[in-house]
Amino acid sequence: KVDKSSLSQQTLMELFAEGITPRQAYFMAYPNTTAFNDITQWQGLTFDNETKDLLTIHWYTAIYLLCADTELHLDHLDYASLSQQTLMEMVIDGIANTEKICGSKENPNDISEWKGLTLENQHVTEIEWEELDIEGSVHLQWLPPTISYFTIHKNCLLGTIAWQDLPKTLAVLSVSCNAFTGEIDLEHLPQQMKVLWAFQNRLSGTLNLEKLPPTMTSLHLSANRFTGSVSLTNLPTTMVHLEFCANSLSGTIDVTRLPSSMKVFRLGKNNFSGITDFGHLPESLGYLFVDYTQLEGEIPKYEGLDVKIEGSNVTNNGNAIVNS
Template sequence: QIELEKQGTISLEWLPDTVTEFCISNRKFKGTLDCGKLPKSLEIFSVGENRLTGEFHVSKLPEGILCFDAPYNLLSGILDLQKAPQWLDYLCLEGNRLCGDLVIGRKVPIKILMFGFNDFDCTIDLTSLPFDTEVCECGNNGHHGTADLTALPVYLQQLDVSSNKFEGSIDLTQLPATLTILCASDNTFSGTIDVSDLPPDFEHLFIDRNRLSGDLDITHFPDTMSVAHFEKNAFDGTLTVGNLPDTLDSLFLTENNFCTKRLFENGTHTRSDRVFADFFREGQFAALKTEDE
């Protein structure tokens, strides 16, 4: 271990080839990163929140690298995951300046993949994510086109596609059984949505700030559901509520145009006092005409 001053300039190309782990996160160092000149024995490289420049090339990383963690720097280049080293299972490049086309592939070994907050302006085929991916975060990019969520990796636990330019319908009926968090806020998804068949251990759904419309039935949430955001859409049909799980802490439905309501209260699953606080405060839910009226 070597103690380094905070800030200043660092020349990464002079690191000895025997170095296996290098961590200088949040030190504000300046310097140029040349992936081809990193130590040959390097396994863990963590340099987040510095001011490193250079062009990222996943194909030039050391053959035995396991973790490449470089969020919030000034790295440029494209992301071609098909050329990733065979042992790389953690790749974080959030908050850089990557752009151009994105190349991914099912046989890539990466389990944790984070590349949001970059300058991409391209489509992304989510059905081509690596087989073993457990976490994928690509929010706050410029991804456009449709988002097919019907053939995601079977072990996927978290997916963030928020704040992009996705459009068209969104199918939540064939999500992986392992998925617990889905963030799809702030896109232009449209049409109706079915949340009656979410994964059994699902916890957090963020689908707010889209253009979803029609009816909304939230009577079949999983028993683990904790947070659900539907606000700022264009729902204009019937809101059906009931059988909400005791785990549900937050439910946001404001700034929609529901025309009628159906309310089912079953034993302890009434939750109105707490999870509907925001909806009741403006009198929107209470003011809705019931379907039987």
């Protein structure tokens, strides 16, 4: 259920009229499109001159009501037809202190006035809500289909994330330093995604690194509650930074087929074990952390490589040691 009291008049009317066709009959949409107009342009609506509150609706012409229910059945909404304003209000519907983003919860500002939004041609392309102390939950499945960059790093957010329903255009996502729970679905991320940072949360389950987006360059999943083994033999060739320290991962690891572009690889503070072949690391690698694991083996000398091995059975042959 959605808290109707937190949604704007525009959003409520779009949700009410989502099943009405044809929308052009009441100037709800321009010809040859299904996207809603501003409700001030709709036929048959009257507003209070001072408060701009919607007073009456007069729709007499024959129209076909597919669904005009009093409940909001979000699973059946036409995502593509909803305005950017409506989508953004649905994204933040679970946030308790929305005034930090959009003004009044009861009457949100136009998204052009929201904090941290970048708009191009009235479409949301970037959202930056870092360290705002926002509380509650967010519904990322309603992010506008035009967005490429979204960060909510270091807030007080909880709940689960609909990983499989993220917009296809999303390239950078940071949900790090919150209290998100549930499993992470790395198999169904947007295929254009390049960066995913979800460290310092309460995410759980296993990590399937076999079907990451082919464009992925940085994946940071440290300080969660992941378990099970991981496969490192089919990482994207574009991968530069991979980190999943401080979880409860286990089993052996194969680091002989890391991408040639890899520069940072941190897997310490896990339960990995067994003899490991470190003799085929990529020449580009600058940092390798295997600290506080049960791994064994010797890291040969590599030009420019810094290693962290304390608390493990791994030996180092002349590489710089990182102690902090």
